[in-house]
Amino acid sequence: MSLTAIANQGTKVSDPARPQIAFSNVTLDLGGKIILENISLDVNPGEFLCIVGASGCGKTTALRLAAGLYQPTSGAVTFDGKPMLAPRRDIAIVFQDYGKALLPWRTAAGNVSLALEASGVASSSRSARINELLKKVGLPNHAGKYPAEMSGGMQQRLQIARCLAQEPKALLMDEPFGALDAMTRQGLQDEVLSLARASNATVVFVTHDLEEAIYLGDRVIGLLPHPGRIGIELKIDLPRRRDQLTTRENPQFLALRRQLFDFIKASEP
Amino acid sequence: MTRSAWYWRAASLFVAAGFIALWQMIANQRLVSPVFLPGPDRAWAALVHGFASGDLWGKLIGTLEHMAYGWFVASIAGIALGATIGSSRTMRSYVAPSLEFLRPLPVSAIIPVAIAMLGLTQSMALFVIAFGAIWPMLLATIHGFAAVEPRLYEVARSLHMSRLAVILKIALPSASPDILSGMRLSLTVALILSVVCEILAGLDGLGHWVLLSARSFRSADLFAGVILLGAIGYVTALAMSIAEQRLLKWRSSGH
Amino acid sequence: MIPERAKAFVLPVATLVVLELWARATHLQSDSLAPPSAIAVALAEAFQDGSILVATRDTLVSAFAGLLVGGAVGLTLGMALGIFRIFDRLMEVTIEAIRPIPSIALLPIALIALGFGYRMEIVIVAFASVWPLLILSRAAVGAIEPRLLEVSRALRLSPLDRVRKIVIPAALPRIFLAFRLAAGIALIVAVTVEIAINPIGLGAAIMTAQQALRPDLMLAYLVWIGIVGYGLNAGLVVAQRHLFGRAALAGDVA
Numbered sequence: 001m002s003l004t005a006i007a008n009q010g011t012k013v014s015d016p017a018r019p020q021i022a023f024s025n026v027t028l029d030l031g032g033k034i035i036l037e038n039i040s041l042d043v044n045p046g047e048f049l050c051i052v053g054a055s056g057c058g059k060t061t062a063l064r065l066a067a068g069l070y071q072p073t074s075g076a077v078t079f080d081g082k083p084m085l086a087p088r089r090d091i092a093i094v095f096q097d098y099g100k101a102l103l104p105w106r107t108a109a110g111n112v113s114l115a116l117e118a119s120g121v122a123s124s125s126r127s128a129r130i131n132e133l134l135k136k137v138g139l140p141n142h143a144g145k146y147p148a149e150m151s152g153g154m155q156q157r158l159q160i161a162r163c164l165a166q167e168p169k170a171l172l173m174d175e176p177f178g179a180l181d182a183m184t185r186q187g188l189q190d191e192v193l194s195l196a197r198a199s200n201a202t203v204v205f206v207t208h209d210l211e212e213a214i215y216l217g218d219r220v221i222g223l224l225p226h227p228g229r230i231g232i233e234l235k236i237d238l239p240r241r242r243d244q245l246t247t248r249e250n251p252q253f254l255a256l257r258r259q260l261f262d263f264i265k266a267s268e269p
Numbered sequence: 270m271t272r273s274a275w276y277w278r279a280a281s282l283f284v285a286a287g288f289i290a291l292w293q294m295i296a297n298q299r300l301v302s303p304v305f306l307p308g309p310d311r312a313w314a315a316l317v318h319g320f321a322s323g324d325l326w327g328k329l330i331g332t333l334e335h336m337a338y339g340w341f342v343a344s345i346a347g348i349a350l351g352a353t354i355g356s357s358r359t360m361r362s363y364v365a366p367s368l369e370f371l372r373p374l375p376v377s378a379i380i381p382v383a384i385a386m387l388g389l390t391q392s393m394a395l396f397v398i399a400f401g402a403i404w405p406m407l408l409a410t411i412h413g414f415a416a417v418e419p420r421l422y423e424v425a426r427s428l429h430m431s432r433l434a435v436i437l438k439i440a441l442p443s444a445s446p447d448i449l450s451g452m453r454l455s456l457t458v459a460l461i462l463s464v465v466c467e468i469l470a471g472l473d474g475l476g477h478w479v480l481l482s483a484r485s486f487r488s489a490d491l492f493a494g495v496i497l498l499g500a501i502g503y504v505t506a507l508a509m510s511i512a513e514q515r516l517l518k519w520r521s522s523g524h
Numbered sequence: 525m526i527p528e529r530a531k532a533f534v535l536p537v538a539t540l541v542v543l544e545l546w547a548r549a550t551h552l553q554s555d556s557l558a559p560p561s562a563i564a565v566a567l568a569e570a571f572q573d574g575s576i577l578v579a580t581r582d583t584l585v586s587a588f589a590g591l592l593v594g595g596a597v598g599l600t601l602g603m604a605l606g607i608f609r610i611f612d613r614l615m616e617v618t619i620e621a622i623r624p625i626p627s628i629a630l631l632p633i634a635l636i637a638l639g640f641g642y643r644m645e646i647v648i649v650a651f652a653s654v655w656p657l658l659i660l661s662r663a664a665v666g667a668i669e670p671r672l673l674e675v676s677r678a679l680r681l682s683p684l685d686r687v688r689k690i691v692i693p694a695a696l697p698r699i700f701l702a703f704r705l706a707a708g709i710a711l712i713v714a715v716t717v718e719i720a721i722n723p724i725g726l727g728a729a730i731m732t733a734q735q736a737l738r739p740d741l742m743l744a745y746l747v748w749i750g751i752v753g754y755g756l757n758a759g760l761v762v763a764q765r766h767l768f769g770r771a772a773l774a775g776d777v778a
Contacts, residue, residue, distance in 0.1 A: 069423060087427040100420040105442045105519045114438065118428035146519045166428065281617040288618055305637045366532030373708050373753035377716040378727070378746050381734035385556030385742065461626045465720045468631070475629075483632030491636075495629045502624025 018081065020045040020202050021066055021170060026075035028061060035061050036228040038075070041221060045169075048196055048203045050217035052210055052260065054268045058228025059206045060174055066204055067093050067172050079170070089119065092163030094173040098156045102147045108134060108158050109143040115165035129165065137161040138191065153184035157191070164195065170202040178208065185209075186244050189216060193242060210260045214253060215242055222260060224267045232263045307489040312496065315489035324478075329497055331474035335463040336456070336501075339398025343455055347403045348448060351410025356440055361415060368408060376401040376458065377465060384469075394466035401462045402455040409451025413444025446517055453509045460502060475501075558740035567744035575729070576748060583725035584752075586642055587707075587714040590649025595706055597650070598657030599699065605658070606665025607691065619658075627652035627713055631720060641724065645717045652713040653706045660702035664695035697768040704760040711753055726752070 019042035028036040036058045043049050051059045064070045065077050068084040068091070077084045079091065087093070095101040102111050112130045121129065134140055137157040147155050156176055163171060173192070177185040193216060196203045207213050213220045217236050224231035238252055247253055289309050295301060296308030307315075319325030354360045380397055387393035417440050425435045441448075467476030475494050482491035540560045546552075547559030558566075570576035605612040627648050634644040672694060676686045718727025726749050733742035 067427065069426070087423075087429070089427075089429045091427070093423070093427050095420060095423075097420060100418050101424055103421065103439070103442070105445070105517075114424075115428055117438075118430050118434065148519065277613045278616070281614050284614045285617040285621060305633070362528060362531045363535050367535050370536075370754055371750065373711070373757045374750040375712040375715040375753060377712070377719050378730060378749045380719050381730045381742055382556055382746065385734050385737075385739060457626070461628050461716070464626060464628050465716060468720050479629060479632045483636045486636060488636075491632055495625060495633065498629040499621070499625035502626060503621070506624055 019043055020047075020080060021204065022076075022078045022081075023062075023065070024076050024078070026065060026072040026077060028058075028065065028070065029073040034227040036065070036072075039228065039230060040075075041230060043170075043202055043204060045202055046200050048193075048205065048216060048218045050205045050207060050213035050220045051223065052207060052213045052220060052264070053223035053228070053231075054225050054264055055208070057223040057225035057267070059223055062223070062228065063093075063172050063174050063204060063206050066170075067091060069093075089166060090169045092166045092168035092171050094156075094159055094163050094171065094176045096175040096178050098152070098159045098176075098179075099147065101159055102155060102162075104147050107144050107146055108139060108150070108161075111147070111158055112162050112165050115162050119166065133161045133164055134158075136164065136195065151184075152180050153188060156180065156188065160192070160195070164199070168199075168201055170204065171196065173203065173205045175207055176205075177212070185212070190242070190244065192216070210264065211248065211257060214238075214256050214260065215244075215247060220256075220260065222263050222267070231267055232260070234259060304486050304488055307492055311489040312492040315487075316493040316496065319490065319493055325493065325497065328473065328475045328478040328494070329501075331472065332460075332463050332467065332476065332498075332501065335394060335398055335466070335472070335474060336459040336505075338395055339402045339462065340452075340455055340459040342395075342399040343402030343406050343459070344452060346399075347406025347451070347455070348410050350403075351407045351448075352414055352436065352440070352444075354407075355411035355414025355444070356417075356436070361411070365411065368411070372404070372408065376404060377462065380465065380469065389470040391470075391472060394463070394470055394472055397466055398459050398462045402459045405454035405458060406448070406451045409447045409454070410444060413447030413451075414440055416447070417443045446513075446520065449509070449513050449516065453506070453513075456505045456509065457502070460498070460505070464498065554739060555737050556739050558743055562740040563743045563747060566738070566740040567748060570741065570744060570748075576726075576745070579724075579726045579729040579745075580748075580752060582642075583711070583714050583718065583727065586645040586717075586725060587649055587710040589642070590646040590714065591653045591703070591707055591710040593646065594650030594653030594710075595657045595703060598654035598706075599661050599702075601654070602658040602661030603665055603687075603691070603695070606662040606695075607687070612662070623655055628716060628720065631717060635721065640722055645714055645722050645724070648717050649710050649713050653710050656706040656709060657699075657702050660705070661695065661699050664698035664702070665691060667698070668694045697764075700764055700768065704757070704764060707760060708753065708757055711756060715749060 021043040023039050023041045026036060026039045027034065039062065051062060053059045061070065065072060066079075066084065068077075068087040071085065079088065103114065106114070109127070109130050112133055113126055116126050116129060131140070131143065134143055137160050139154060139157055139161065142150065142154065142158075147158065150158065160176075176192075177188050180188070189212060192203070192205075205213070205216055214234075214236055220234045220236060221230055222232040222234075223229065234256055236256065238247060238250060238256075293308050293310065296303065296306055296311075303311075316325070354364050377397075379400055380393075383393045383397045383400075387396060421439050421443070422435070425439055430438070463474060464476035464479075466472060467474035468480050471477055475498055479491055479494040479498070482488070482494060544560045547557070547562075552559060567576070605615065630648055630651055631644075634647045638644040638647065668691060672690050673686075676690045681689065714725065715727040718725040719731055720727075722728060726745060730742055730745040730749070733739075733745060
């Protein structure tokens, strides 16, 4: 069947030329303060975009706009060409405060199940899917545990599992590893990379850790604070097979790191 | 229970038995007139006799029925109303201050109004008990619903959960510790108001039994009744504890 | 937009206005309800002839006396239980057995032993006041920073000194909170005893008004009881803030 014919049938074929997430001249004014000013950016389908910036530059706010949790004061945020007026079921948000984003009264399986229930998945097929997802995030034997019985890293993985249950086209992650120790963080970085690869989802990843941003991303955008504007955009031309040791010693990596570091330093008041 | 915990419990039981023995001694020595203070032996005898003859049993059921009815009505109404008010910030800002003002009001003060409206009847008692038992439920439920973690509401929005699903799957479980503690308080209030209404309106129940025993100076019967009332309080509190433990086991697990 | 503080008054004011209009429109003739205007008048009259003040005095005297007696017993026992763990564990069953007895169940016992009047009410209020103080002061002692107790041992303070200089000051804010909560309970129990049987105080006054088929006076007493309860609590909150500062109110139950 020709491409035109498929499009006429109404099947979703993502146009490689058209960005999946697009900000067009987005400005956000909250209570008289301009948080973000004139932000325009495109995120292509399947891309891994990282957003960095000094504290208060509005990177979390930008993510929440992409999620549909906020509406821009002017300009437009679109997903697949349609305006983001409200959160979408196929865009999953991974919050930094995982403890608050999980239901403490449900087990790990129950938490993942919440997303499946909301999507209307039949109860008979749920448990297979839940086990599959828990295995994917490395929590195969924890289905019956409550969040309070799990470590921080495990809770964050559980949140990711729940997000994956939404079969998301895009994954929006707000400093997801900020509250975890270095070792756990590194393990989870690699897991997120492989999960993103396997599901072909677009990822927008907000972090204050510059090395993390370069390690993970295809592209890194740095925001300037007060008000938030795009200050720098770096294409990460590192080999796609990222490795915690070799990639981080790669001279390209170090050069990019230097660039970003200088940018942040210069942007701080 | 661990070994040492068991020993301490036994020792504590022993101490309690000691107090009972002391009580018996005081009664035997007639240090306090037996008209006012019967010995534990007489109180126990009155208890047994009361049950054997069926009188006490009837009174016990009477009080339990009053309590149960009021508590039930109050729970349903309290949770429903509390959920409605608690989940809406607008409603809370209009209603909560008035509720705060009414909180310290002795709920027994509604009794004369109820008597004026319904007379010294069973309906008066049921109205008073339900009215009194609603307050702790209502206030606790409002608090529980108001305190739901906002992040969870964002998760719900992201998942496109229906309004009903949000209430049943997120708000209600989140508020359940508060609701259960409200239920506990409701039970206590229901017991107290049952006794007061029985005393006032002469309704069939332990309150009435205890008053009659007092009036005829039958102290052993009086004490038997008081012991039963204490037993009701104890058993209901225990039942609530067990329910809380079962339903809230996710709280205690973990670090 | 209505300012936040004003919102609190919208509901009560609206209710009063609606009740007043409805009562006038229906030419209310009832034994149990009265228009707000009549209630206000009855309240003013009760103040004028001093009857409400006498009743208030009687209730408050019983409540406070009971609170002091019961509170003292509860405080001493609670602190003893908190300080001496052995005592605490031995007394567990006894306390668990006595605590669930509703204070109102003692009413007939107190009645035959002491007859009508202040004493009987004070005894019942005292019994009810023991528990909040016992439980909370026990918890307050248990929550004392263990470091402080180690310091007292290092300084070789005598047990009495330890209690006076460390235990009491450290536990004081929580103990005051316990008294505040117990005061509310004391008032409620006092009024309840009066409504049930005792011919003194505000409870008796409201019952008398009902029996005299004076709904305006009855509801006036109801309103007044509410005001007294609210005022008592509010006054104690102010005192607590004054004595212990805002920090001590953290984790408060209002």
